[in-house]
Amino acid sequence: MNKLWLIIKREYLTRVTKKTFILATLGTPLALALFLAAELYIIGYESESNRIAVVDDAGLVKGTTKALKDNKTVKFFVRNESLDELKEKYLDLNYNGVLYLPEKLSQSVRKDIKVEYYSDDKLGMVSKAYIEKVVGKRVEELRITKSGYDRKVLDGFETSVEMKQRTTTGEEDEKSFSAEIATFIGMLIGYIMFFVVMIYGSMVMRSVMEEKTNRIVEVIISSVKPFQLMLGKIIGVGMVGLTQLGIWAILIPGIVMAASFFLQGAVDPSSLEDLGGMGGDFDQESTQEYILKALEEMREMNWWAIIPTSILFFLGGYFLYSSIFAALGSAVGDDVAEAQSLTVPVSMLLVIGFLLMIAAIRNPNSSLAFWSSLVPFFSPILMPARLAFNPAWWEIALSLVILVITSLFFVWLSAKIYRVGILMYGKKATPKEIVKWMFYTE
């Protein structure tokens, strides 16, 4: 036990004190934050406020004050000068450009209308979208007034449909919205599972190969059992993985929050709305409502069940795959090409699991989702992803029990291969030989 602990400690410490580990662990969230900040900065860049002179030949804004609503980045100033005059001196008057609303606009009944903007500097995407929206709204208002219809009556025609899902007993099914959130969370967990098992499993394999190539392995197993060495390595590397995930779990939300806090002053959130508005109507209120609802929904998720269960599935999957990787590493030694060809089938299993996960999330109650989450090679990716959809507890338990039993079996089987493989030098092991090693007595 004491020796196992020594091995775990070494495997863990040599990795977490490596420069590359520290760089990757701290660098990834920082890079993410930089990326986010850069994106927000780029979007918000031209928002230093555009002062826009408006030549209103169409008479859109006559008589009303602030018919064109300003926002933080776009400010309208209706001028009495002619377009040509303003084109000459807009810079001297400290404007960024001139918006020209032509006379024919007031007569037009077309759906698509055109206005012009004159400036030597181009407007940003967001500001352009905002101006188009504001002018469009104003034209719409005028057309309504002209037609003589009552605005309120017209508004009364507007319809929006929300479909509520009910169970056959009439209960309101509140899961319709949560399904969207669950899909997101499930995908995220599935992704993380896939990459972590893949990355740390192959790290175990490389480490086994390295020990064999270094010729240190026989020195070590003259004091400890091969099984202890293998187990210590798997646990040690797994703890490195958990450490990295743990640091990320704290750092990434922290950095995102800090970044959004610092950028809040610099970026007008409505400018993001306007960008969204280009695609369709997506107004500020409904977005905010959506985000709040999503956060509420996430808060209401049963994290106390999801997180520990996910960790259990992670451990099962990690032990299963990393022990297979360890066995393969012991069989190939320093032949990297050989190692790659042997890992392909194992990686394929993970990839299939990943694809099944995506299918299962689209259709969480399908029989495909049910049966494939019982297969231990897929369940570590599938089941945690499905947890957000509240599958039956016995399904989770059954899947977990099968996974744990299979993992233990593979750890035992891999140990048998590992024990023989690490002491084989100078000759390539064929898959047939590897199978024979399983049946060697000690």
Add this chain to the structure above:
Amino acid sequence: MNVLELIDVVKRYENHTAVDNVSFTVPQGTIYGLLGPNGAGKTSLIRIITTITRADRGTVLLNGEKINSSTPSKIGYMPEERGLYKKMKVGEQLMYLAQLKGLSKRDAKKEISDWLDKFDVASWWDKRIEELSKGMQQKIQFISTIIHRPKLLILDEPFSGLDPINANLIKDEIYQLNQEGTSIIFSTHRMEQVEEICEHIVLINKGKKVLDGNMKQVKLDNKENLYRIDYEGTLPNHIGDQFKLESSSENELLIKVSPDEDSNQLLAALIQNNVHVTSFNEVLPTLNDIFIKQVGHSDE
């Protein structure tokens, strides 16, 4: 008292028997040679003794006790395929290996410091293994093997990859450890390497024991009654008729005395014939000669 006793040890692999009913005993405090060509089963035997693998049959006794899970901490084993973690520092590496051998942190630190001082390399503690030359790495490897003061030291091809200077350094250490009471098993296929070092040997081939025993006795048992004579003056022709002349060159003779004759008769005949003998030696066979004689072919 025997430090190690093997009784009818058998280890079979799928298509061959690596160790075939081997028995021998290693007396306490000796330097013992485990000899045989490549593939004879030496490493298989050692792995059984060090409990890395288990024998299919037979008994291995260490200090009269059947080998068990505590055996590794009593044995120092330097495998033929040996190495160290290249990226680890000398100190960390030795601390790790010493603690795996069961030393406490404090004892390990003290022992390591002592040994590094002894080899004049105390300043290496914070050096990475990959920064050291091959010979230097071997010193560290040797220290790691004996750090827990084992009663039995097993060295598999200890000089392979070592230049003569470093080989001598290790050799001196081996002698000194032996003086202090450590029993040493020395496994090699280079028989000439052990002639001068080992007091006892066991010779194995194809998994079977060929012979074993005290080195001198083994040589005597296998001697061919060959004598080398240096002389001055002329040699009468009839000496060659009376005795079997193996070779003769100027002032040197190699004569084989038949088993029913005595070397004194040869000496007497020479003297009677007025041959001025300046030296008269029995030529004992080398281990390589014995091996060839016993198994009928040479390894190299």
